[in-house]
Amino acid sequence: MTYEELLTQTALADDNLVVMTAENRALVRNLPGILGKRFIDTGITEQTMIGAAAGLALRGRVPVVHALAAFLTMRAFEFVRTDVGIANLPVKLSGFIPGFLSDANGPTHQAIEDISIMRGIPNLTVFAPADEDDLLKMLPAIWDAPQPAYTRINTRKTTHEHAPFEWGKAEVISIGSDVTILTYGLMFEQALVTVEMLKNEGLSVGLINMRSLKPVDEQVILQAVALSNMVVTLEDHFVTGGLYTIVAEVLLKHRATANVLPVALEEKWFRPALLNEVLNYEGFTGKQIAEKILGYQTLGNQPEIKINEFAE
Known part of the structure; x- marks a missing residue:
């Protein structure tokens, strides 16, 4: 359909x-x-x-x-x-x-x-x-x-079959103790690639499709923070006012803290091109996102790790 x-x-x-x-x-x-x-x-x-x-x-x-x-x-x-x-x-x-x-x-x-x-x-x-x-x-x-x-509206096809929708609820794809990726919309495609790459590096990785940004599933955010060493907010949106801000609001409301890495647009519009070229130029391919996560200092304070090149 x-x-x-x-x-x-x-x-x-x-x-x-x-x-x-x-x-x-x-x-x-x-x-x-x-x-x-x-x-x-x-x-x-x-x-x-x-x-x-x-x-x-x-x-x-x-x-x-x-x-x-x-x-x-x-x-x-x-x-x-x-x-x-x-x-x-x-x-x-x-x-x-x-x-x-x-x-x-x-x-x-x-x-x-x-x-x-x-x-x-x-x-x-x-x-x-x-x-x-x-x-x-x-x-x-x-x-x-x-x-x-x-x-x-997003009519792109992926191979993932989603769970039935519940009002105001996120879809938990997987649970991870090292890192949990919170995302929505188009970036879910790249998140699937990122998850597989991180797993290949030996990490326990969670993935959550937020679906609803208002009302937002506060409990799934708090659960991700409680279970994972770090949380990544991934979105094709300005860092201000989007999912990163939503997570900050939820954490402040519940007096919680977390290691949160935002992967979003930083105060600039993206350079127009074909979609794959946009993702690559702006640093939003699955591989680039994985490298950002692995290089994030609060994940065990490890140095930046480069993933071996292979087709996504």
């Missing part, structure tokens, strides 16, 4: 669901002919789309709105905050090409602060599926919930 097929199936089963787009039909091309008047394209007007979605939600509809993540979260921010967040309306925001998925696009089209600004809006929930399988398992609950939601 694809994103469009799931959305079609859901819309046909629920007359209150309305699909909207700001001239971004990449994943919903076939829906106008299927849904008729329940498919609304406002043109390149993200603010108008959100205002209209709020109006429809006030009348009992559940709008699923689509736009590029950068424009949905930034250009329409005030409308999301004021029309949707304050009113606590069930508008479902689907943000396309978030983070590194915008690969060849420049800074104006890069959504690498979206988690930070969206989770700051009261009532708005925030989700980041690891891949297409994860996306399809998460969306039914997200669409069915009474709260507004922002979802980083």
Whole structure:
């Protein structure tokens, strides 16, 4: 099943669901002919789309709105905050090409602060599926919930089969005593590579797919801190306001401390290129992440270790 097929199936089963787009039909091309008047394209007007979605939600509809993540979260921010967040309306925001998925696009089209600004809006929930399988398992609950939601849409395929989604719960892939990687979205792919490399170096490695960034699974973060010598937050987002900040907030709330290594973008937008080139240039391939972890001084205070070259 694809994103469009799931959305079609859901819309046909629920007359209150309305699909909207700001001239971004990449994943919903076939829906106008299927849904008729329940498919609304406002043109390149993200603010108008959100205002209209709020109006429809006030009348009992559940709008699923689509736009590029950068424009949905930034250009329409005030409308999301004021029309949707304050009113606590069930508008479902689907943000396309978030983070590194915008690969060849420049800074104006890069959504690498979206988690930070969206989770700051009261009532708005925030989700980041690891891949297409994860996306399809998460969306039914997200669409069915009474709260507004922002979802980083990720339709990339991986070989991992995810567990059923539980609201506000992370997915524990493995538990490790040396290091635990907390991640979400696209970076889950690279985390799988990193885990195997670290295991080959003799480390006990945990991997957690966060899935939900608001509400966040505080217990899984505290468990990772309690069981592992160090925790790594891995994300295609600015280091400020994303998962690294979330972990810091959770630790402070529970009066806990930990060795935490953030792997995130440091105060700069990434250089546009094809996705694999972006990951390599910015230092986010599985191998590069593994080397950063092995070189981190608090992991046994050991010197930097280079992993032997081999294909990922």
